[in-house]
Amino acid sequence: MDKIEINSLTLQELKSFMQDIGEKPFRGEQVFSYFNRNLKLDISELNLLPIELRKTLIDIVVVNHIDLLERFDSKLDKTNKYLFRLEDGNIIESVFMEYKHGNTACISTQVGCKMGCAFCASTKDGLIRHLSPAEMVNQVYMMEKDKGLEISNIVLMGSGEPLDNYDKVLKFIDIIHDEKGHNISLRNITLSTCGLVPKIYDLAKENLPITLSISLHSPFDEERMKIMPIAKRYKLKELLEACKYYGDSNNRRITFEYTLIEGVNDGEREVDELSKILKGINAHINLIPLNPIKEYNKERPERTNVERFQKMLLRRNLPATIRREMGSDISASCGQLRRRVVEKE
Ligand code: SAH
Numbered sequence: 315m316d317k318i319e320i321n322s323l324t325l326q327e328l329k330s331f332m333q334d335i336g337e338k339p340f341r342g343e344q345v346f347s348y349f350n351r352n353l354k355l356d357i358s359e360l361n362l363l364p365i366e367l368r369k370t371l372i373d374i375v376v377v378n379h380i381d382l383l384e385r386f387d388s389k390l391d392k393t394n395k396y397l398f399r400l401e402d403g404n405i406i407e408s409v410f411m412e413y414k415h416g417n418t419a420c421i422s423t424q425v426g427c428k429m430g431c432a433f434c435a436s437t438k439d440g441l442i443r444h445l446s447p448a449e450m451v452n453q454v455y456m457m458e459k460d461k462g463l464e465i466s467n468i469v470l471m472g473s474g475e476p477l478d479n480y481d482k483v484l485k486f487i488d489i490i491h492d493e494k495g496h497n498i499s500l501r502n503i504t505l506s507t508c509g510l511v512p513k514i515y516d517l518a519k520e521n522l523p524i525t526l527s528i529s530l531h532s533p534f535d536e537e538r539m540k541i542m543p544i545a546k547r548y549k550l551k552e553l554l555e556a557c558k559y560y561g562d563s564n565n566r567r568i569t570f571e572y573t574l575i576e577g578v579n580d581g582e583r584e585v586d587e588l589s590k591i592l593k594g595i596n597a598h599i600n601l602i603p604l605n606p607i608k609e610y611n612k613e614r615p616e617r618t619n620v621e622r623f624q625k626m627l628l629r630r631n632l633p634a635t636i637r638r639e640m641g642s643d644i645s646a647s648c649g650q651l652r653r654r655v656v657e658k659e
Pocket of ligand 1: 435474509573607
């Protein structure tokens with residue numbers, strides 16, 4: 315039987331685990347804080363535990379580690395992109411960004427992705443595997459330790475579809491939010507999805523005040539289907555109903571990501587339709603100029619056209635911002651860095 319990965323356990327699970335092996339629950343709390351507050355991983359040095367218990371744990375559990383493979387520093391801003399090597403040799407990427415509202419970690423939730431969006435580098439080799447909760451928290455902790463700075467915001471916008479790895483992503487959120495650990499506010503966590511409708515309802519029912527971000531990219535089903543295979547499974551009508559349900563039950567504004575692709579989805583026709591379909595939803599649109607990848611033969615619109623698109627949205631009373639391009643000199647978005655390295659190897 316596989317050994318338990320102990321730093322993937324939530325506080326509750328760690329307490330029950332301790333009880334299962336005949337220990338008091340507070341031992342679970344000590345171990346949890348050691349991992350998630352002190353950011354230490356070596357059980358043999360956890361001096362609060364009796365030596366016998368340390369020995370037992372070392373026999374019966376494993377502690378997940380990830381290794382820093384390479385860091386790329388932007389010369390344009392303070393963004394750092396990280397490549398980490400997982401214990402099985404897989405490589406993932408994460409990003410550290412400094413914003414006015416706090417230091418932000420963009421982390422991956424899967425190795426690869428099976429969603430198949432046309433313009434996204436992360437999905438080109440399909441899904442390799444899900445990440446464990448420990449592999450997700452470790453991305454945050456490794457970047458904090460490397461930078462010597464605290465991270466207060468998390469965006470689940472790296473490689474992978476978080477709602478396709480639902481249970482482990484929820485455990486990650488539970489762990490990183492716990493006040494006995496890192497204590498990151500749920501309001502400072504954003505989960506981005508291409509639109510797995512049933513999982514959006516599940517997430518709404520968890521009643522967590524995290525920000526939901528939907529990758530919309532087109533207000534027309536037939537156009538959306540051409541760039542996002544998930545659109546064949548769930549029509550916009552169903553997706554937007556789910557968003558409304560989420561927004562109403564959590565009283566949260568929903569963010570819609572809209573990657574602008576020249577000549578594909580950047581016209582007035584799209585703006586008109588967006589204003590129709592988003593009526594009644596407390597929405598914010600985040601415009602992302604396309605980061606061209608070699609597998610997708612399209613360009614980003616000129617900056618003036620991006621701004622024009624934004625103005626047209628604002629004129630229709632749709633709040634819209636243009637995503638500031640972070641670290642554009644150190645290989646653009648989502649999975650491009652990892653892919654370059656994996657291809658080289
Ligand atoms: N699977 C999640 C998280 C993915 S990445 C999702 O689909 O939302 C976060 C955002 O970056 C998504 O909106 C995604 O569509 C977008 N994105 C991916 N590749 C891109 C590229 N090359 N240029 C611009 N945006 C991209």
